[in-house]
Amino acid sequence: MAGDLGDTIARLRAAWMAGGMARKHCPPEWLPTIGDGPPAELALAALAGQALHAVFRPAPGGPLVTRDPLPPLAHPPVPDALRPRVRRLVAAYPSMVKHLLALLAGRGFTVHPADWLPTQRSDPPPALYAPWLLWVNGGAAPPRSPAKPLVADPALAAELAQLLEVVSIGIVHRRKRLKIAKLKTAPQTARRLDLFAKVTLGALAAALGTTSAELVATAPTGVPPGIAAFAAMVAATGTPDEHRRLLAAMLDDPECPLAGTSPLAATLDRAEAAALLPTTLRRETTHRLTATLNLAGAACGLACLPDIEASPSYKLIRERLAAAALSSPGQEAHIVLALCLTELGLVAHAQAAQSLLEMCIEAGLPPADRRLDALHLNIALTPEISA
Amino acid sequence: MALARNAVEALAPDQSALTAAAGLLKAAKWPVRARAGDIVWGECQGSGANPYRVAADMADGGAKCTCPSRKFPCKHGLALMLMCAQNDADFTPAAIPDWVTEWLGRRRKTSAPEPGQPKSNTIAPLQPAHETPPIDPEAAARKRAAAEKRAEQTRRTVHAATVELDAWIADQLAAFPAFLADLPTRCRRIAARLVDGRAAALASRIDEMPSRLLPLLPHERIDAAIAELGQLVLLVRAWRSNPADAELTCCIIAAETREELLADPAAKRITASWEVLGERVATRRDGLVSVATWLMSLGETAPHFAVLQDFFPASAGRRTGAFAAGDIFNAELVFYPSGAPLRAVIAARDPNAAKRVWPAAAADPLAAHSEQRLKAPWALETPLLLPAGRICVDSQGRHWLRSGATCLPLDSAPPAVTLGAELTAAAGLWNGARLSLIAAHSNWGRLSFGG
Numbered sequence: 001m002a003g004d005l006g007d008t009i010a011r012l013r014a015a016w017m018a019g020g021m022a023r024k025h026c027p028p029e030w031l032p033t034i035g036d037g038p039p040a041e042l043a044l045a046a047l048a049g050q051a052l053h054a055v056f057r058p059a060p061g062g063p064l065v066t067r068d069p070l071p072p073l074a075h076p077p078v079p080d081a082l083r084p085r086v087r088r089l090v091a092a093y094p095s096m097v098k099h100l101l102a103l104l105a106g107r108g109f110t111v112h113p114a115d116w117l118p119t120q121r122s123d124p125p126p127a128l129y130a131p132w133l134l135w136v137n138g139g140a141a142p143p144r145s146p147a148k149p150l151v152a153d154p155a156l157a158a159e160l161a162q163l164l165e166v167v168s169i170g171i172v173h174r175r176k177r178l179k180i181a182k183l184k185t186a187p188q189t190a191r192r193l194d195l196f197a198k199v200t201l202g203a204l205a206a207a208l209g210t211t212s213a214e215l216v217a218t219a220p221t222g223v224p225p226g227i228a229a230f231a232a233m234v235a236a237t238g239t240p241d242e243h244r245r246l247l248a249a250m251l252d253d254p255e256c257p258l259a260g261t262s263p264l265a266a267t268l269d270r271a272e273a274a275a276l277l278p279t280t281l282r283r284e285t286t287h288r289l290t291a292t293l294n295l296a297g298a299a300c301g302l303a304c305l306p307d308i309e310a311s312p313s314y315k316l317i318r319e320r321l322a323a324a325a326l327s328s329p330g331q332e333a334h335i336v337l338a339l340c341l342t343e344l345g346l347v348a349h350a351q352a353a354q355s356l357l358e359m360c361i362e363a364g365l366p367p368a369d370r371r372l373d374a375l376h377l378n379i380a381l382t383p384e385i386s387a
Numbered sequence: 388m389a390l391a392r393n394a395v396e397a398l399a400p401d402q403s404a405l406t407a408a409a410g411l412l413k414a415a416k417w418p419v420r421a422r423a424g425d426i427v428w429g430e431c432q433g434s435g436a437n438p439y440r441v442a443a444d445m446a447d448g449g450a451k452c453t454c455p456s457r458k459f460p461c462k463h464g465l466a467l468m469l470m471c472a473q474n475d476a477d478f479t480p481a482a483i484p485d486w487v488t489e490w491l492g493r494r495r496k497t498s499a500p501e502p503g504q505p506k507s508n509t510i511a512p513l514q515p516a517h518e519t520p521p522i523d524p525e526a527a528a529r530k531r532a533a534a535e536k537r538a539e540q541t542r543r544t545v546h547a548a549t550v551e552l553d554a555w556i557a558d559q560l561a562a563f564p565a566f567l568a569d570l571p572t573r574c575r576r577i578a579a580r581l582v583d584g585r586a587a588a589l590a591s592r593i594d595e596m597p598s599r600l601l602p603l604l605p606h607e608r609i610d611a612a613i614a615e616l617g618q619l620v621l622l623v624r625a626w627r628s629n630p631a632d633a634e635l636t637c638c639i640i641a642a643e644t645r646e647e648l649l650a651d652p653a654a655k656r657i658t659a660s661w662e663v664l665g666e667r668v669a670t671r672r673d674g675l676v677s678v679a680t681w682l683m684s685l686g687e688t689a690p691h692f693a694v695l696q697d698f699f700p701a702s703a704g705r706r707t708g709a710f711a712a713g714d715i716f717n718a719e720l721v722f723y724p725s726g727a728p729l730r731a732v733i734a735a736r737d738p739n740a741a742k743r744v745w746p747a748a749a750a751d752p753l754a755a756h757s758e759q760r761l762k763a764p765w766a767l768e769t770p771l772l773l774p775a776g777r778i779c780v781d782s783q784g785r786h787w788l789r790s791g792a793t794c795l796p797l798d799s800a801p802p803a804v805t806l807g808a809e810l811t812a813a814a815g816l817w818n819g820a821r822l823s824l825i826a827a828h829s830n831w832g833r834l835s836f837g838g
Contacts, residue, residue, distance in 0.1 A: 013609060016563040038557035042620045045560060049617025052610050053819045054760040057753060060794055064779035064787055070807025070831070080832065113804040114834055135807060368488030 345374025548584025
């Protein structure tokens, strides 16, 4: 029946698409029912429409492909009650997702896949999300960034060396320090940055007439982008020990900008990263904790209250809290406080987060204020605090 | 110190707001009234399907309401404060809910108004309620006769409009390719004629037809357009043969009011535990925003579906619904008349739900659609509960839900996680060509799909 009806509908459809009357294409047994003239066309439309809905069923034209199931991760997703806060944080602060993931991982949780899944363009998530990254890429390993040359190119290293200087410092203890001075022209500056991405630490040291150990023993000096490029070069081509030594030197030098240090933290374990938090918090100079969070990595959620209170950021927050409590969304004070509280919420230990939350509420922020989402989440992820 | 009655009256922006607020001073209209200190809040059942959420600060007269009124405070805010000023014992002490705290966090505190200093010297205080005057039988009879005369005139006008619609449908079938190529203009023209002919609901349906047809692939659009025109034919013929039918009047002219529906003893009522599946929000061509909140009954028996339908002017800005996807409550729903009732209003609600489990899906979910088409062939979509399945992709990148022996194409790409999820059940809306998923249960828990 469906076959005959299907043929009839096809003829009716073809007649209408050709701009003609469909009545002459319907089965003869329909004619007494549908009548004549325009009412017949209307009746045929009603019959055809009803048949299309009630009799025929959709069918795919070819095979349907099902993806492999999304694999579970080593940690469970956050409890459902916390997912609204996670969703809001992911939506409001996409650049901080990696820190949020680190905080969750440190407390034994992952994000729920309906709230966030990695993409090819997202910042590399903690290693624990590797199965999802593999699944998102259709089972293929994600494309790797171009590998650094394993064989040093002396010509490029020599060229880079000409754009740098090694100076001797110290009176009793003589040491070498790399000087990355401001260059005269923009093309030279661009070329130097490009060379930092292509040359190995060992090749550069040789071209400068020194050793890798000497180059990483002291923090470089000079223009911040150059310092960051040098740190990235060491992170890409140096040994883990060289990473640690240069990082320690840069953190110990109050003149060295904090911003370029994060690539060196990649090989730190959680305990090593946590040990750096007091220093980085103290070294921040603005209300943002960007460098601290980037260096913290897996140590998100471990900063203690005394270290937070020693940071310039905390002092700024205290000054702005009263004004921001009365500000409206969209006003600068509101936005700044939201950013600061979110960053603090991601880096603080749960007990520190509890103290910060109490301070904010005492200053006039309502407990359900969205700016406190990160602090609430931090506390809730530690059952003994939130109970 | 909380505001007194005269101080609340002084807050009214105009007389009509205060008068309207007086009409809301009935406990039956407020299924929820609670307070914490000076902060009071409640839910007021207005003319819409969803209750309005209202909050106020009795210390300074600040108020917030989800209704589309531009007045501040609106009649709901005034009514809430008046009731509290009259007798705050009617307000249950409770913890401040998140939606109230969020409002408190955003508002700038204002100073409390001075009592006895109204905003406008043209606003008169509310007078004590008087006894209703006795009904004059002759006046009532005259009123009834006038209403019947108006109704008969409306029927004649609408009848003429439907005859014009028939001619329009015949013209579109005779020039079908041109109709498909120029859907928005042609539909808008006949919709305007139907509005003139007082067939407002029919006009809206046709005005929105392009939004239903244009997202389809060209070959699907042909059959869908035939089906839409065929449904219009059935609808107007059914109405012409029975113009007094409530369901058909709702589809052609306008739905009865919430009050009329609740007062109708023949209206279908279902008391059950209901889950909010999700919301569908759409901006219509007439400038109204349609908010459809879909519910499904829970428990072991076959599911009932219901939709709470509200409309707001787009200029009123984003409105938040009273319910969130996944909310579960016990409620008595009263359904608008239909051969396959779906649109409903909430008559009574209790947040404590007895049942919390999705019912089992039928082995053939499309059988429900076929059955609905027999009872209400003009229905635009059928809610379906589908058994366990997976979301798949065809060779052209289109997404399908394969559920048992049924494969249904989806109306849009679903969230990435659903491609890797094993769905144990899914609920969605089937319009004959596409499935719009609303919610599902899976190995990753409850999943929501955007509207």
